[in-house]
Amino acid sequence: MKLLTPIILSLPLFLFGCNSVQNIEPTAKATEKQEHISEKQKENNRAKSLSDIYVPNPQVSNDTELLQVGQTLKDSKGTITLKEIAAQNKSYTIGPIEMRIKNVKLIHNMPTYSLMDYFHYYTENYEEFDFIKVEVELVNKSDQTVHFGPVAHLTTSNGETKTFEDDFYIEYLGGEMEPKGSKQGALGFIVKKSTPDIKWAAIQTSDVLDENHKELGKSQRIKIDLK
Secondary structure (H helix, E strand, O other): OOOHHHHHHHHHHHHHHHHHHHHHHHHHHHHHHHHHHHHHHHHHOOOOOOOOOOOOOOOOOOOOOOOOOOOEEEEOOEEEEEEEEEEEEEEEEEOOEEEEEEEEEEEEEEEOHHHHHHHHOOOOOOOOEEEEEEEEEEEEOOOOOEEEOOOOEEEEOOOOEEEHHHOOOOOOOOEEEOOOOEEEEEEEEEEOOOOOOOOEEEEEOOOEEEOOOOEEEOOOEEEEEOO
16 A cells, blocks of 8 residues: 555656646647748738739630730630730839739720620720720738729820729729738720820829828839830
8 A cells, every 4th residue: 555655646747747748749739830820921911923813804804815916815705806015024112012013905805795884884985995904913011001002093105094993804902901911903994095006004103101191102103115
């Protein structure tokens, strides 16, 4: 009986030690997992290129493969032809916003009959028309929520001006951006004056504002040559 007493007394200490080891291991794994998730979140703060995660627009044909002037594509949404292109892939800094312009294209669109009503809202020539498509990627590098619009208005060499309200892609690229957040997508503006050939398009961004409407970055005018 005397021999059993030390063994019985030491048993709780042994079990406590085992539980401590078991508790430390899950905690360490949870910490490691959390660190992994944090790194993944940092990676996701940077929007991928449009070619990596292209999301089809419900009203417009996918023009991703149209990179040579004169190329035509026909699908269930209609027929599109590339008339002009500026392969930019250039980044611009507006306050805490980094804006990358990938491509700017002038596209001739002949929408399918079922989509004509949609475009009738934007133009009287809804059966066929030209439009300028601007592909952008936005990254908010600050630790605060900001408000920004990549295209406040767009002007062409033929003297035509379009505002952000004329954008028919409606991918909600303007407005609020969360801290360290990013957006990517496209804007489309129907143009009436495409003759003579459009030589350039100028994009005027909005200012960058914080939640109290304080200016964090002044708007920029970006001129893009088309060919």
